[in-house]
Amino acid sequence: MRPGCVAYLCLGSTVGLVQGISNGNVSEPVTLTVGREGGNKSSPLLYGVMFEVFHSWVLIVHKRIINGTNLSGNGSFWYAGPHEASERALTTCCQGDGGIHGQLLQNNGFQGTSLGMTSYAPVGDVEISQDMSNPVSDAITSSLKVSVPDGATEYAGFANTGYIGVPVMNHTYKSSFWMKGDYSGTVNLQLVGSVSGIVYADHNLTVKSTSSKFREFETSFNSTESPDGDNEWHLTIDGSKVAGSSLNFGLIQLFPPTYNDRDNGLRHDLATALDHVNSAFLRFPGGNNIEGLEIDSRWKWNTTIGPLVDRPGRESDWFYPNTDALGLDEYLWWCEDMNMAPLLAIWSGKSYGGIVSGSDLKPFVDDIMNEMEYLFGSEHTHYGKMRIDNGRKExxxxxFVEIGNEDDLTGGCDTYPDRFNQIYKAIHDKYPNITLVASNGNYSCLPSPLPQNVIIDLHLYRQPDDFVALFNQFDNQPRNQSVMVGEYGCRNTSSALGTYWSFMQGSCSEAIYMMGMERNSDIVQMAAYAPLLEHFGFISWSPTMYGFNSSPETLTLSTSYYVQQMFSSNKGNTVLPVNSTADFGPLYWVATKTDSKYYMKLANYGPDEQNVTVSIPKTESGRLEMLGGSQNEGNQPYDVTVMPVTTNLTGDHGNYSVTMAPWAVAVLIAT
Structure with a gap:
């Protein structure tokens, strides 16, 4: 993601931008009369979201002492990332692993090169280490070795502390692990308070493991709820049966209930919050996430499908590993379950460590066509059969397929026309009904002429006033060039570190920019708010639409979340003309309708109330949703105070009186 103007779409003046914003005067009443006919068709996919992964570096210094002793009675011990209290933990996270993807244990397959023993610790009288000589599979190239000393008699094993704790709720959890070594007996799984020592779940399963190969074991168990997120997952074995020897474990997993009960699915609570936004599409898998720091560490579709034990993961662009457990099929199930159109981005030859173009790109184009065959091929094709074998028959x-990401940046501009044309021709010739998206809007970085029906992609991160200044960005653009705003969001950079969250002025400016897009949604086909989600313990980019951590009841919906929800849930298929008694600023509006239902969106970008009469002839009643607060007010982590308020209105011959609070956003739905 990069802020910055692109091509002609950064041009244009602003009408009435700062009118009445700071003079403190009582504003004159404004009358807005909605025309019942005319206007332009609006894109049904206008409001969506972009999903990408993020990271952060944080300092974790946790002394884990449970009543002065570890659980096996062998003395105090230190862990939670580092094993010494003075160490800095290179702790990492993302929106997928440890976020919306349901699997709760960090570093569960030792993927990548940067995490080492992060999140692991011994439980009882054992030594644990990463064992490169015992790979779980060709993809999962190491395992956790648990060495038990001679004379051991107690249960002992290892802990995983998750992503700054494991969420422990009153749920049924599913857990699995791969195991190698001679052992026949009981494996004990627990969910335990890291400091309190309280056991919230305690489950035994009987296993028979051999030293010849790894075998997977799966189980489920119930848990009671922890009051906080300071918890961990334990696996212990009968030390007396392994004394003087060792066992190996790999690809450990722990899942709470998942959205739509999908195997390897999304966390139910985090996914449900997104579902309530009613987004029309999902742009995935990023973003910079596709590109890779090097060509070989790009997002490779074929290493993100099939059994998890066959997915190697990779180092991401932000120096931490992606497990790719949230892979191509999981993204597509996600879209289908939430009724979102998939916007799939594909690698176009540019990474941060190199660019492939000309004839050298051909093998990569062939790989793209293999991906297309995987998506669309019949059972008689190689990759179509692979999709069916992976559980998707149809x-x-x-x-929609986007060719690359931000190819006007990081040295990609000169070669993008060639790279785009090669990929476009290959896809379009075989799949002419797919709409293709160019990864930027800079015409000096695009083919000339650009093929018909190609959408260009703009990315904008702005301060509030700058977003408002772009309200009319698309008013006078050619109507034959479709646009996607593939990333946008108002940045709050008021804090150098930590969570600097959405606030009403910023969310109001986003709403105004969205109104400008909706007024022009004959050419603005899609707009994806970004970023989507963050774990408050792993801040790398703020604000996001919503956030959470490992404790109960910490899901925090931002003011921008509510703006997205209000706008995407209340949009007509036709944009209507509006006659007004004032220019735009500080009041902004847009009106749409579907059949006999009318939608009027309003925003007040200023400190004074705005008295508005909305006239929608031949309607009788309305519902007003309003989000309002002081200029810098927002929902802080774990403290949601700014939410939409809904009131019912009765129309006086189709006239509705609305008092817009300062810095407020509202939607009037009239019938």
């Missing part, structure tokens, strides 16, 4: 419905 072809996936993917109507």
């Amino acid at each position: 072809p996936w419905k993917v109507d």
